[in-house]
Each structure stands twice: as structure tokens, then as C-alpha cells.
Amino acid sequence: MFDQEDLESIREGKERWGEETRGPTVERFGERKETFTTDTAGHEIQPLYTPDDVADLDYxxxxxxxxxxxxxxxxxxxxxxxxxxxxxxxxxxxxxxxxxxxxxxxxxxxxxxxxxxxxxxxxxxxxxxxxxxxxxxxxxxxxxxxxxxxxxxxxxxxxxxxxxxxxxxxxxxxxxxxxxxxxxxxxxxxxxxxxxxxxxxxxxxxxxxxxxxxxxxxxxxxxxxxxxxxxxxxxxxxxxxxxxxxxxxxxxxxxxxxxxxxxxxxxxxxxxxxxxxxxxxxxxxxxxxxxxxxxxxxxxxxxxxxxxxxxxxxxxxxxxxxxxxxxxxxxxxxxxxxxxxxxxxxxxxxxxxxxxxxxxxxxxxxxxxxxxxxxxxxxxxxxxxxxxxxxxxxxxxxxxxxxxxxxxxxxxxxxxxxxxxxxxxxxxxxxxxxxxxxxxxxxxxxxxxxxxxxxxxxxxDGRRVIVGVNEYEVDEEPEMDIEEVTEEDQQRQISRLEGVREERDDGAVTEALAALESAAAGTENVMPYILDAVKAEATTGEICDVLRETFDEYHPGSAL
Structure with a gap:
């Protein structure tokens, strides 16, 4: 992508700049950090990038x-x-x-x-x-x-x-x-x-x-x-x-x-x-x-x-x-x-x-x-x-x-x-x-x-600054309007669920869940059966419980 002669000239120019222009300034005033890195990947960040850093780039x-x-x-x-x-x-x-x-x-x-x-x-x-x-x-x-x-x-x-x-x-x-x-x-x-x-x-x-x-x-x-x-x-x-x-x-x-x-x-x-x-x-x-x-x-x-x-x-x-x-x-x-x-x-x-x-x-x-x-x-x-x-x-x-x-x-x-x-x-x-x-x-x-x-x-230890947390802190409690879910809100949802169960056709639900269980135990695609169960007003928990019974639950080991 870049001419080799131009790249060589840029390398020489960067080396000269580092010795004659940047070097004395750093020696006199220093820099904010000894090493600069990207936030999490930790790649070292150079003070200056030039075409030489992307010399192998093919557009x-x-x-x-x-x-x-x-x-x-x-x-x-x-x-x-x-x-x-x-x-x-x-x-x-x-x-x-x-x-x-x-x-x-x-x-x-x-x-x-x-x-x-x-x-x-x-x-x-x-x-x-x-x-x-x-x-x-x-x-x-x-x-x-x-x-x-x-x-x-x-x-x-x-x-x-x-x-x-x-x-x-x-x-x-x-x-x-x-x-x-x-x-x-x-x-x-x-x-x-x-x-x-x-x-x-x-x-x-x-x-x-x-x-x-x-x-x-x-x-x-x-x-x-x-x-x-x-x-x-x-x-x-x-x-x-x-x-x-x-x-x-x-x-x-x-x-x-x-x-x-x-x-x-x-x-x-x-x-x-x-x-x-x-x-x-x-x-x-x-x-x-x-x-x-x-x-x-x-x-x-x-x-x-x-x-x-x-x-x-x-x-x-x-x-x-x-x-x-x-x-x-x-x-x-x-x-x-x-x-x-x-x-x-x-x-x-x-x-x-x-x-x-x-x-x-x-x-x-x-x-x-x-x-x-x-x-x-x-x-x-x-x-x-x-x-x-x-x-x-x-x-x-x-x-x-x-x-x-x-x-x-x-x-x-x-x-x-x-x-x-x-x-x-x-x-x-x-x-x-x-x-x-x-x-x-x-x-x-x-x-x-x-x-x-x-x-x-x-x-x-302060090597990573989080503004307002470990630097530039203030002693004040913010006044906040916080969204809250109350116990009454939760009970209303439970009552709504009970209403659905009372009004639905329990026979249709039982039939749909049984068909899903059979499909899950076999090799059929389970999605049509889940859709049928949903339309019969089977609940999220009831459908997932059928699959729990068929597939079991996952219990991981510790990440040691």
C-alpha cells in the first residue's frame, strides 16, 4: 500500500523526531504514564503512529x-x-x-x-x-x-x-x-x-x-x-x-x-x-x-x-x-x-x-x-x-x-x-x-x-482511574427518583396469572404439553409444539418444566 522508499524515509524521520524533538521534551517534563495501553486488551500504545505501522495493509x-x-x-x-x-x-x-x-x-x-x-x-x-x-x-x-x-x-x-x-x-x-x-x-x-x-x-x-x-x-x-x-x-x-x-x-x-x-x-x-x-x-x-x-x-x-x-x-x-x-x-x-x-x-x-x-x-x-x-x-x-x-x-x-x-x-x-x-x-x-x-x-x-x-x-490500587469512584470523589448523597417494584405489584402479577389458569381450557393445555413432551423426547422439532402450547395458554413455567423433565437441568462445576 505504501512505497518502500517512502516507508524507509518515514522510519528515518520518526527516529530523528524521537531523538531530536520528542526525546528532550520527555526527558525534561516526562509523560503521564510510563506505559500507555488500551483499556482492556492491554496493547501498548505507541506515542505516534505512521504508515510504517500499517505497512503490510492491503487495501x-x-x-x-x-x-x-x-x-x-x-x-x-x-x-x-x-x-x-x-x-x-x-x-x-x-x-x-x-x-x-x-x-x-x-x-x-x-x-x-x-x-x-x-x-x-x-x-x-x-x-x-x-x-x-x-x-x-x-x-x-x-x-x-x-x-x-x-x-x-x-x-x-x-x-x-x-x-x-x-x-x-x-x-x-x-x-x-x-x-x-x-x-x-x-x-x-x-x-x-x-x-x-x-x-x-x-x-x-x-x-x-x-x-x-x-x-x-x-x-x-x-x-x-x-x-x-x-x-x-x-x-x-x-x-x-x-x-x-x-x-x-x-x-x-x-x-x-x-x-x-x-x-x-x-x-x-x-x-x-x-x-x-x-x-x-x-x-x-x-x-x-x-x-x-x-x-x-x-x-x-x-x-x-x-x-x-x-x-x-x-x-x-x-x-x-x-x-x-x-x-x-x-x-x-x-x-x-x-x-x-x-x-x-x-x-x-x-x-x-x-x-x-x-x-x-x-x-x-x-x-x-x-x-x-x-x-x-x-x-x-x-x-x-x-x-x-x-x-x-x-x-x-x-x-x-x-x-x-x-x-x-x-x-x-x-x-x-x-x-x-x-x-x-x-x-x-x-x-x-x-x-x-x-x-x-x-x-x-x-x-x-x-x-x-x-x-x-x-x-x-489506583492504577486505573474511575472518575468519582477512586479519584475526584465527593461527599454527597445523590437525590434520585428510583423505579421500584413493590410487593403489591408482584401480587397483582400472581393474581393475573391465576386468572389465566382459571379461564383457560385445562384439557387443551394438558394435551399440548403431552405432545411437546413426546416431541422433546424424540427427534422432532419442538418449536411447533411449543407454539401450540402457548396458544392453549400454557404458561412459561409449565412449558419449561416439561423440558426440564425431559432434558434435566444444568449444574456447573466451579471455575477453578
Whole structure:
């Protein structure tokens, strides 16, 4: 890409600059740190980058053009000049009624996509009246016990006019079936349903822990969803392969890349083993990444992810279609970077993280509310978070040209470094038998724990500054309007569930659950049977209990 004589001249010039210009200044005044490194991957940052740092860069092979292989510069030819990213605000407010109200509010404020947060019992496949649900109903999101709850959430919201993302994993098949059933009731053709289910169980074993079944049955359910959706809801993303929670658990940027794409490889292999065609199901795969504080490291991570996935799909899986090679992703700003101290600082953190996501070419974005370190976000903080995206889109200029940091010697060098480190980790995973085996052996978990421990040590001894936490502290208690879920709120949800059970046809429920049990014990695709059970008003817990009885529950060992 660069003439060798020019590169030699640049090397000589940089060496002279270091000795004659920079050297005396550093010797006299010093620098802020002895060594500068990227936020989490720990790559040493040089004081100056030149064409020599990207001397091996091949423009057509490594960068190309937006919308063309290897997609480093974006998956679409126009990117945000054609259409802005989807603005999603994660929301689930205790009850279905409150969630419906919040969705209407957000849409009135200009949100362009819905994102469902579920409470912990729903995420674990329990009904609100289960012993395991006590004290947690509606706390971290909306409680969805039955199809009636899902109907209420989307009352007055035509499903052919919105895209809905659902952060649900072990019971993803059940919640997807409920969404499809609501669409059927609204008269929406299934091919017009758009959205994403997270449905990433490998990540649950690694980082988030809202699993139910062992890895083998979980993979079977995931591939059943792939097959069913390819036929029935072709415009719905069947999985959001999630690096977000891996990063939240303490992973570095390179680990987030490697383990996320490693999970993607495992899902593709599972689908191929189930007899599916890579060019048919791969376009429905989507990804979910974290946006942390180091703007340049994050931009490089997103660019490397696209290039890596295109190469993996072509070289490893012989994907032929462009759609099968394109990595499309949602981004959420870093929840683990929010601080309970001086929460107004979180507005600034979120804005910078959102900027990194946009400069990196995300397809959709959630910006955290400033108070999410304490509770569910208030209406005011959600509005500020949404306005952060809107100001970024319409006032900052960041969306007006494609991949604006391309060609930066630093960003291109960092993109290469992250890709190299991530591929090295993927090769080690391969040597260990793949991600499923590496997760079951707890190897992946140990790698993340080591990085998280080092980061916490840096914070505690002051080597890593967290503004308002270990530097620039103030002695004051913030006055906060906190969203709360009361015991009365939880009891109302339980009463609602009891009402559903009283009014439904118990015979139809029993018949549907028996058919599901038979399918799960055999080799049939379980999705049609789950959909039948949902339409019979079987509850989330009842359906998951049938699968628990058939598949057992997962009990991990400790990550030693």
C-alpha cells in the first residue's frame, strides 16, 4: 500500500523526531504514564503512529469498500447515509401494562425499535407464583407468564411496523412462540415479523448464568429454532451471539471478540450437523457487542469483528452468499462501567461509548440510563439516553460519512492487533475441542476471571482511574427518583396469572404439553409444539418444566 522508499524515509524521520524533538521534551517534563495501553486488551500504545505501522495493509484484501467483502468498512454500501441505526432502549417495567405504557412513550419520543427486558423468573423459566420467583417478580424487567401478558405488552403496537429485540435465552423458544402468536392474532403475516431473540446459551454458561438445560439439549433447541424460523419467520434473527455479557463479566476486548465469534462457530457447526444449509440459516445470525470507554479500541474491535466473521464463514464453512458472510450487530453501552457514585457522570460515559459504536458501524444501539447502576431506569433518564443517540445522529456529524476513522494509522494497526490476538484465542479453543468443550471444561471462564481480577486490582490500587469512584470523589448523597417494584405489584402479577389458569381450557393445555413432551423426547422439532402450547395458554413455567423433565437441568462445576 505504501512505497518502500517512502516507508524507509518515514522510519528515518520518526527516529530523528524521537531523538531530536520528542526525546528532550520527555526527558525534561516526562509523560503521564510510563506505559500507555488500551483499556482492556492491554496493547501498548505507541506515542505516534505512521504508515510504517500499517505497512503490510492491503487495501482491497483487508479493507475494501462498504457493503463488500471483507466488510471491514461496514456491511451496507450507504451505512447511515441511507438509514440511521435502529435506536433501541432496553425496557421492561415490572408488569405487562407498565411495559406497554413505556413502549408507547419511547415510540412517541422517536425510538425506532423495541427491546424487551424480562424479569429473572421469566429468564429462568419460572412462573411468577413459583417458590423460586419469590421477591424477584418484575424486578429486572417485565414478567411474562402467559400469552395474555405478551398480548398486553404489545397492545396498540402493530407487529408489522416495529422490530423487537428480546433479551431471553433458555426460554427463548417460549417467548418467541408467544410473539409469533400475538402476530398471528393481529393478522400479521409471519414473514413480516422482524426482531431478534438473544438465544445464546453458550454465553450463559460462560458469563451470565441464566441457563436451564445442559449444553447438549440447549444446542438442540437452538438449532430447532434456526430450522423453524428459516421456514416460518425468515426476517426474524434467530440468535444474537452475545459478546456483551462476556465483556460485562470482565473479558478484554480481544476475549470478547474471540469468545463471541467462537460461540458463533459452535452454533454454525451445530446447525450444519443438524443438516441445515449454511447459506440459508447464516443470514439470520446476528451479534451483540459491548461498547466500553476506550473509543479507539472499541472501533477497532467492531471493524475486526466484521472482517474476521467474513473470513471464518468463507474459509471455514464455504459460505457462498454475501448475506451469510456479513456480521450484523447490536451494541449496548457498558453496564459494568456505570457507577453508583456521581451518577450524572454516566451520561458522559454513555455518550462516548455510543460514539464508539456509531464510528464502528453498529446496526442498532441501546444507550444505558444514568441510573441503571441502581435500578430500572426512570422515564426521564431513558429519555436522556435516547436523546444521546438522537443528538449523535443529527448533530454530531458522526453519521455523515462511512467508516470515518478508516486510514488512521493507529486504528488500522489496532484493528490488526485485535484480530491477530482474537484469532490466536480461537485457535487455542479449537485445540481444546471447540467452544462447547472449552466452556464445559471451565477454561473460557478462567481466562475471563483472570482479566477481571487484574482490572479490579488496578482500580483498587489506583492504577486505573474511575472518575468519582477512586479519584475526584465527593461527599454527597445523590437525590434520585428510583423505579421500584413493590410487593403489591408482584401480587397483582400472581393474581393475573391465576386468572389465566382459571379461564383457560385445562384439557387443551394438558394435551399440548403431552405432545411437546413426546416431541422433546424424540427427534422432532419442538418449536411447533411449543407454539401450540402457548396458544392453549400454557404458561412459561409449565412449558419449561416439561423440558426440564425431559432434558434435566444444568449444574456447573466451579471455575477453578
Amino acid at each position: 482491497e484484501e483487508d479493507l475494501g469498500f462498504p457493503g463488500e467483502d471483507p466488510y471491514t468498512r461496514g456491511v451496507y454500501s450507504t451505512m447511515y447515509r441511507g438509514r440511521l441505526w435502529t435506536m433501541r432502549q432496553y425496557a421492561g417495567m415490572g408488569s405487562a401494562v407498565e411495559t406497554n405504557e413505556r413502549y408507547h412513550y419511547l415510540m412517541d419520543q422517536g425510538q425506532t425499535g423495541l427491546s424487551m427486558a424480562f424479569d429473572l423468573p421469566t429468564q429462568m423459566g419460572y412462573d411468577s407464583d413459583a417458590d423460586m420467583a419469590a421477591g424477584e417478580v418484575g424486578k429486572s424487567g417485565v414478567a411474562i407468564d402467559s400469552l395474555d401478558d405478551m398480548r398486553t405488552v404489545f397492545k396498540g403496537i402493530p407487529l408489522d411496523e416495529v422490530s423487537t429485540s428480546m433479551t431471553i435465552n433458555a426460554p427463548a423458544s417460549v417467548l418467541l412462540a408467544m410473539y409469533i402468536a400475538v402476530g398471528d392474532e393481529q393478522g400479521v403475516p409471519r414473514e413480516e415479523l422482524r426482531g431478534t431473540i438473544q438465544n445464546d446459551l453458550l454465553k450463559e454458561y460462560i458469563a451470565r448464568n441464566t441457563y436451564i438445560y445442559p449444553p447438549g439439549p440447549s444446542m438442540r433447541i437452538i438449532t430447532d429454532i434456526f430450522e423453524f424460523c428459516a421456514e416460518e419467520v425468515p426476517n426474524f434473527n434467530t440468535i444474537s451471539i452475545s459478546g456483551y455479557h462476556i465483556r460485562e463479566a470482565g473479558a478484554s476486548a480481544a476475549q470478547e471478540l474471540a469468545f463471541t465469534l467462537g460461540n458463533g462457530i459452535e452454533y454454525v457447526e451445530a446447525a450444519l450437523d443438524a443438516g441445515q444449509d449454511v447459506d440459508e440459516f447464516a443470514p439470520q445470525l446476528s451479534f451483540f457487542f459491548n461498547a466500553h470507554n476506550d473509543i479507539f479500541e472499541e472501533v477497532a474491535k467492531f471493524r475486526a469483528a466484521r472482517r474476521m466473521w467474513a473470513r471464518i464463514m468463507e474459509e471455514r464453512f464455504d459460505a457462498d452468499t454475501e448475506a451469510a458472510k456479513q456480521l450484523k450487530f447490536h451494541t449496548q453501552t457498558a453496564g459494568s462501567m456505570l457507577t453508583a457514585q456521581q451518577i450524572e457522570n454516566n451520561v458522559v460515559r454513555v455518550a462516548y461509548q455510543a460514539l464508539a459504536a456509531v464510528l464502528g458501524g453498529t446496526q442498532s444501539l441501546h444507550t444505558n440510563g444514568k441510573d441503571e447502576a441502581l435500578a430500572l431506569p426512570t422515564e426521564k433518564s431513558v429519555r436522556t439516553a435516547l436523546r444521546t443517540q438522537q443528538i449523535l445522529a443529527h448533530e454530531s456529524g458522526a453519521a455523515d460519512t462511512i467508516d470515518p476513522l478508516a486510514g488512521s494509522y493507529y486504528v488500522e494497526a489496532l484493528t490488526d492487533e485485535l484480530e491477530e490476538e482474537a484469532f490466536e484465542l480461537i485457535r487455542e479453543v479449537d485445540d481444546r475441542g471447540g467452544m462447547l468443550q472449552a466452556v464445559e471444561d471451565q477454561w473460557v471462564q478462567r481466562q475471563i476471571q483472570d482479566v477481571a481480577y487484574e482490572r479490579q486490582e488496578e482500580i483498587e
